[in-house]
Amino acid sequence: MNKEYTFIDLFSGAGGLSCGFEKAGLTCLAGIDFLKPAIETFKKNHKNAIGIDGDIRKISIKEFKKKIKSKKIDIICGGPPCQGFSTIGTGDAKDSRNHLFLEFVRFVKELKPQIIVLENVTGLLAKKNINTFQSIFNCFEDLGYDLNARVLSSHHYGAPQIRRRVIFIGNRINVENIYPSKKYNNVGEINSKLKPPRTVSWAFKNLIKFKNKSFNHNIETAKIKSTLETSRISHVPEGGSIRYERDEKKYLPKKLWFDHDWNEIGEKRFREAKFARLDRSKPSPTIVTASRMYYHPTENRYLTTREAASLQSFPPEFEFSGSITSQWTQIGNAVPPMMAEAIGSAIKKMLKNKKKKIKKNTKTNIEFIRSTAFNYDKDVSDQEKQLKFNL
Known part of the structure; x- marks a missing residue:
């Protein structure tokens, strides 16, 4: 009989x-x-787990243990709010939300799981955030955890979306921290050992309906209300978008051009592409919390929440609660389940490798970690690249 390994999910x-x-x-x-x-x-989708809503800073460990009936916890995972680290926004290293990871540390210190998994945005690796990055390592190493960090991309693990995240994995059982091997190719890459990347088309064909029923797939909520916007998107082809003046001239008739001087715009381009249609033949770009970020590949409308969820690789039976705005927030902030499944499988290998001990008389080399974290295309297996160096 397979051993049961348990986890709790913070944030x-x-x-x-x-x-x-x-x-x-x-x-x-x-x-x-x-x-x-x-x-x-x-709670709707994890029927055997307890869902707790509230400020984690006000949740006592004693009361939490009572809620889970003092069951043993093998893994603590989670993704503290990361707006301050984000490369999309302005990014504020002093943002108080950056330090909510200390609440993650509090739970780890009290509950002592064998494995920890922490997820965050790639902006955490920026030079301006190096003190926070170092603090994360210091906190967990002080608790006896051997910690590594790598950037993983969701499309390498079957998700029909290119989404990169920093994944910290740590353990206190003296085993190697294992990251999942890449299973799917990059777009345009030819490697016979890997599968072709899954696409928007694949997502819409396989992750929209469950037993001939779709959840959160209301086309009415995805309609465009502005006639001007509808006119503009009708001229943009599948996979196209408008970011530069050349795009405007290429796709739009003069009567639909934007009312501005391109020379007065910083870098003579929009900060983010407008009227971006998805391309069915490729994985989607990163799905964010904004419901109007992308348009349907062929129809003159936005995406439904179910379509966005499918691009995040949520299974079609996974149903979302709350308003449309809230659903988009939930979807855009989520870790793609298919990438999470690959990480979970790697964690199981670690727990089963408890007899394969490694030495821990090492010190973390933060600069080496930062410089190699983006090597997600490569399978890291040799001892030199365990993100450590001997004292």
């Missing part, structure tokens, strides 16, 4: 990480998040 949101971990055969005991609609979604 769980809707439960994308939990969904993937459960598909990998791990058992979810609880999820915590301060957004009530997200926890309603979590």
Whole structure:
């Protein structure tokens, strides 16, 4: 009989990480998040786990243990709010939300799991955030955890979306931290050992309906209300977008051009592409919380929440609660379940490798970690690249 390994999900949101971990055969005991609609979604889709909504800073470990009936916890995972680290926004290294990872540390210190998994945006690797990055390592190493960090991209693990995240994995059982091997190619890459990347078309064909029924797939909510916007998007082909003046002239008739001087815009381009249609033959770009970021590949409308969820690799039976705005927040903030499943499978290998001990008389080389973290295309297996160096 297979041994049961349990986990709790802090800052769980809707439960994308939990969904993937459960598909990998791990058992979810609880999820915590301060957004009530997200926890309603979590509870709806994790029926054997406890969903707790509230400020994690006000949740006592003693009361939490009572809620889970003092069950043993093998893994603590989660993704503290990361807006301050984000490369999309302005990024503020002093943002108080950056330090919510200390609440993650508090739970780890008290509950002493064998494995920890922490997810964050790639902006955390920026030079301006090096003190926070160093602090994360210091906190967990002080608790006896051997910690590594790598950037993983979701499309390498079957998700029909290119989404990169920093994944910290740590353990206190003296085993090697294992990251999942790449299973799918990059777009345009030819490697016979890997599968072709999954696409928008694949997502819409396979992850929209469950038993001939679709959840959160209301086309009416995805309609464009502005006639001007509808006219403009009608001229943009599949996979096209408008960011530069040349795009405007290429796709739009003069009567639909934007009312501005391109020379007065910083770098003579929009900060983000406008009227971006998805391309069915490729993985989607990163799905964000904004419901109007991308347009349907062929129809003159936005995406439904179900379409966005499919691009995040949520299974079609995963149902979201709350308003449309809340659903988009939950989807855009989630870890793609297919990537989470790959990470969960790697974690199971670590727990089964407890007899294969490694030496821990090492010191973390933060600069080496930062410089190699983006090597997600390569399988790191040799001792030199364990992100450590001997004292």
